[in-house]
Amino acid sequence: xxxxxxxxxxxxxxxxxxxxxxxxxxxxxxxxxxxxxxxxxxxxxxxxxxxxxxxxxxxxxxxxxxxxxxxxxxxx
Amino acid sequence: xxxxxxxxxxxxxxxxxxxxxxxxxxxxxxxxxxxxxxxxxxxxxxxxxxxxxxxxxxxxxxxxxxxxxxxxxxxxxxxxxxxxxxxxxxxxxxxxxxxxxxxxxxxxxxxxxxxxxxxxxxxxxxxxxxxxxxxxxxxxxxxxxxxxxxxxxxxxxxxxxxxxxxxxxxxxxxxxxxxxxxxxxxxxxxxxxxxxxxxxxxxxxxxxxxxxxxxxxxxxxxxxxxxxxxxxxxxxxxxxxxxxxxxxxxxxxxxxxxxxxxxxxxxxxxxxxxxxxxxxxxxxxxxxxxxxxxxxxxxxxxxxxxxxxxxxxxxxxxxxxxxxxxxxxxxxxxxxxxxxxxxxxxxxxxxxxxxxxxxxxxxxxxxxxxxxxxxxxxxxxxxxxxxxxxxxxxxxxxxxxxxxxxxxxxxxxxxxxxxxxxxxxxxxxxxxxxxxxxxxxxxxxxxxxxxxxxxxxxxxxxxxxxxxxxxxxxxxxxxxxxxxxxxxxxxxxxxxxxxxxxxxx
Numbered sequence: 001x002x003x004x005x006x007x008x009x010x011x012x013x014x015x016x017x018x019x020x021x022x023x024x025x026x027x028x029x030x031x032x033x034x035x036x037x038x039x040x041x042x043x044x045x046x047x048x049x050x051x052x053x054x055x056x057x058x059x060x061x062x063x064x065x066x067x068x069x070x071x072x073x074x075x076x
Numbered sequence: 077x078x079x080x081x082x083x084x085x086x087x088x089x090x091x092x093x094x095x096x097x098x099x100x101x102x103x104x105x106x107x108x109x110x111x112x113x114x115x116x117x118x119x120x121x122x123x124x125x126x127x128x129x130x131x132x133x134x135x136x137x138x139x140x141x142x143x144x145x146x147x148x149x150x151x152x153x154x155x156x157x158x159x160x161x162x163x164x165x166x167x168x169x170x171x172x173x174x175x176x177x178x179x180x181x182x183x184x185x186x187x188x189x190x191x192x193x194x195x196x197x198x199x200x201x202x203x204x205x206x207x208x209x210x211x212x213x214x215x216x217x218x219x220x221x222x223x224x225x226x227x228x229x230x231x232x233x234x235x236x237x238x239x240x241x242x243x244x245x246x247x248x249x250x251x252x253x254x255x256x257x258x259x260x261x262x263x264x265x266x267x268x269x270x271x272x273x274x275x276x277x278x279x280x281x282x283x284x285x286x287x288x289x290x291x292x293x294x295x296x297x298x299x300x301x302x303x304x305x306x307x308x309x310x311x312x313x314x315x316x317x318x319x320x321x322x323x324x325x326x327x328x329x330x331x332x333x334x335x336x337x338x339x340x341x342x343x344x345x346x347x348x349x350x351x352x353x354x355x356x357x358x359x360x361x362x363x364x365x366x367x368x369x370x371x372x373x374x375x376x377x378x379x380x381x382x383x384x385x386x387x388x389x390x391x392x393x394x395x396x397x398x399x400x401x402x403x404x405x406x407x408x409x410x411x412x413x414x415x416x417x418x419x420x421x422x423x424x425x426x427x428x429x430x431x432x433x434x435x436x437x438x439x440x441x442x443x444x445x446x447x448x449x450x451x452x453x454x455x456x457x458x459x460x461x462x463x464x465x466x467x468x469x470x471x472x473x474x475x476x477x478x479x480x481x482x483x484x485x486x487x488x489x490x491x492x493x494x495x496x497x498x499x500x501x502x503x504x505x506x507x508x509x510x511x512x513x514x515x516x517x518x519x520x521x522x523x524x525x526x527x528x529x530x531x532x533x534x535x536x537x538x539x540x541x542x543x544x545x546x547x548x549x550x551x552x553x554x555x556x557x558x559x560x561x562x563x564x565x566x567x568x569x570x571x572x573x574x575x576x577x578x579x580x581x
Contacts, residue, residue, distance in 0.1 A: 032376045033406070033442065036384040040392070052382040053163060057222035059377070070154060070223055 003065060003075050006045050010038045020062035039064075046073050080126045081244075081579075082335045083285050085571040095119045095240075096271075096342055103262040112262050113231050116239070116343065123240035124205075131203040138173060138206075139237035142166065142213040143230065146220055150227050163221040167214055174210045177202050182423030204579050205244040207420060211374055213237060216251045218378060225251040232258050241336040241343075245329075245578040247350045247370040257345055265344030272551055273535050274341035279563035280531050281334025286570035288521055289327035293574075295320035295518065298500055300473055303481040310493025313500070314485035316518060318465050321472050323521045326355060328577045329368070334531045341539060348373075349532055355525040358456035360437040360463060361445065371420075375413050384409035406442045411435035421581045426470040426479055433467040 007022070008015040011029055024030045030038075039055055042064055048071050050058070058064050068075045080087050095116075102112040125132040145166040152159040181197035188195055216236070219225035228236065228251075236254045257265060299317025302309060309317075330351040340347040354367035364372050387404040390396070396404065411432070418431020451459075466486060473479035484490040493499055496515060529548070536544030549555060 032380055033384070033446075036381055036388055036405075039381070039385055040388045043389070044392070050385075051160075051222075052386075053218050054222045055382050055385050056378045057219045057224040059224075063224055066223065 003042070003061065003068070006041050007038065007061065010034060010041050018061055020065060021060065023060035042068070046075075048073060080123060081575060082332065082339075083282060083570045083574065083576075088282075088567065088570065091119075091123065092339065099262075099343055100266065103266060107261070107263075109258070109261060110231065113235060113258070117231065117234050120235065120238040120240040120243060124238060124243055127204050127244065128201065130201075134173070134177075134203045134206065135209065135238060135243070138170070138209060138213065139234060141169060142217065142237065143233045145169070146217060146228075146233070149217065149220055154223060159221060163217055166217045170210050170214050170217075174206055176200065177206055179419075179423045207581055208246050208248060209237060209243055211420075212242075212248055215248070215374060215378065219251050226255070228255045239345075241339040241345075242347060245332055245336075245576055245581070246368075247333060247336065247348050248374045249348060249370070253348055254345060262344050266342070269551070270341050270344065273539055273549065274338045274343075276338070276549065276555070276559045277341065277531055277535055277539060278335050278338030279559050279566060280534075281331045281336075281338060282570055283562045283566040284327040284331030284334065285576070286331075286566045286574075288524070289324045289331055290569065290574050292320040292327075292518060292521060293324050295500055296324055296472065299482065300478060302499070303485075304474065304478045306481060308491040308493045309482065309485040310490070310499070311485060311488055313493050313496055314482055314490070315465075316496055316500070316515065318468060318482065318486060319522065320518050322355070322465050322468055323518065323525060325468070325472075325577055326351075326525055327521070330531075332576045332578060337539065346538065349537070351530065352532070353526070353528075353530045355461070355522075356457070356527075357460050358453045359441050360434070360460050361441045362456075363460050363464060364434070364438070371417070375417055375420075379416055380409050380413040383412060402443060402446075406446065407439035410438040410442060414438060421471070425476050426473060429476065429479075430467050430470040433463065433470070437463050437467075 002015065004015040004018045007013075007018045011018075011027060011034065013027075013029075018027070024035065039050060039058065043049055046068060048068070050067065054067050058067055065075055080091060082088075098115050098119075099112055102115050121132060121136070124135050145162060149159055149162040149166065152162065176198070177200050180200070184195040184197045187193055216225055220227075232255050235258075236249075236251065239254065242249060295317050299309070299313065299321070333350040337347045337349070348370050350369050350371075352366040352369065354363055357363035357366050384405060387409065391401045391405055412435070414431045414435030415428060416431070417434065418427040418429070421427045421430075466483060469479040469482045469486070470476065473482065481490065485493070532539055534547065535549045536547030538544060
């Protein structure tokens with residue numbers, strides 16, 4: 001499962017426009033509501049659950065990737 | 077109240093120059109990082125100690141306690157239950173400290189009203205900045221728990237928790253914004269350009285506070301004095317007074333923030349931006365992206381996101397109807413978040429009502445945005461102003477009753493009042509200028525707040541000055557003379573007993 005695909009579907013932009021540096025400031029349309037949709041989308045895509053503290057502290061694609069890696073998920 | 081605030085002569089002519097000179101000396105005579113770091117910590121502790129008796133004990137207890145919890149937390153396995161419980165303990169301990177000093181009086185008052193008891197509030201004085209350094213440190217704990225903040229050394233954490241540019245009124249920094257830069261030697265983060273840009277930013281902030289904010293303050297004070305005495309106000313006076321208060325709050329707090337960021341820059345830290353011309357916002361969502369940005373960010377990260385995500389998960393799992401989904405995922409998290417934002421500002425029903433109005437307006441705005449409705453920018457701006465300025469009555473008034481007197485007058489529900497000339501007759505701008513030019517002054521300040529480039533835009537959004545294309549600042553004679561004039565004017569008006577409005581929160 002490619003993480004950028006989840007981003008692409010939430011933000012309606014091509015997957016290759018995202019990198020680990022993508023965050024709320026650099027991606028247009030990354031509103032607080034979309035942010036929530038993104039996190040829940042990632043959870044569903046990988047079949048995992050983030051804790052409240054994890055959700056509060058993830059602000060970029062890199063943050064989300066490292067949180068997934070810590071959960072033992074293989075992310076490409 | 078306090079003698080050592082950013083706009084006091086003691087701070088401007090003694091404390092700040094000595095701290096900066098000592099810091100530059102220490103970073104230039106030795107390659108070791110510890111002496112300069114200890115210097116800044118000592119300066120910060122001194123700065124806080126003189127804010128009030130006993131305050132330092134609370135700050136030091138809070139910072140040492142948080143460091144101990146952080147140390148304990150990071151020793152434990154990332155997915156262990158022990159780590160989760162340590163985080164919970166940390167959050168509860170922080171909130172308990174805050175609640176003891178900030179909310180017991182309010183709680184006692186409400187219990188007394190409800191049950192007819194005679195509870196007395198604890199005889200405690202609220203230490204300036206407690207709300208700020210408590211929330212900054214809770215943020216660190218949560219980020220560290222989630223693996224998004226690294227383990228600091230004791231000295232670095234001590235500076236993070238006590239740093240004088242933000243300890244009294246923010247910005248609400250994230251761990252990485254203060255701790256990470258310290259990986260780079262201080263000498264590389266400081267120099268002529270940081271001093272020049274930082275000092276310019278500081279001068280602009282002081283001007284906003286001492287000249288702009290303090291000049292319209294008497295209008296707001298007059299309005300609320302008359303309202304408190306239940307005198308007739310009238311629509312025009314209510315709006316003039318409330319616009320004056322809105323401008324006072326904006327220039328006071330954004331001025332304070334410019335000064336904080338300017339000091340930070342001179343000492344090698346780029347603290348996060350707090351204001352982005354908020355009074356130009358064209359919706360309430362837009363407004364909260366531009367006003368007190370680091371606070372909105374804190375509440376979005378740590379309160380709104382978890383609540384909204386939990387509801388969103390549930391709505392998917394249980395296939396809720398659209399109406400229920402709109403209510404639970406869009407409206408409720410925004411309303412709950414802003415009620416807490418209100419309570420964070422102070423313990424009183426006025427703050428709760430003010431927060432509730434923001435939350436309700438956000439909910440309406442969110443729905444509006446989701447169904448992709450549009451309105452002309454000018455209408456959006458007008459609506460934002462009407463809602464925000466009206467809501468500030470509850471934020472400013474000492475009691476809900478007084479707020480309602482002003483609000484009724486604003487919305488044509490109060491008795492007619494005198495002409496503005498008679499009404500504001502005693503509230504003269506700069507203590508001298510008469511009323512008619514004063515009304516123009518409020519209008520003029522509004523134009524500045526809406527149309528002028530903001531400080532960051534002048535100095536570069538990353539406030540790097542000449543290295544940034546967006547910046548109009550140049551190390552030129554024109555800028556030097558301009559900044560000197562701004563600073564000189566500000567210094568003439570500074571130094572009086574005018575504490576920053578956000579010192580209360």
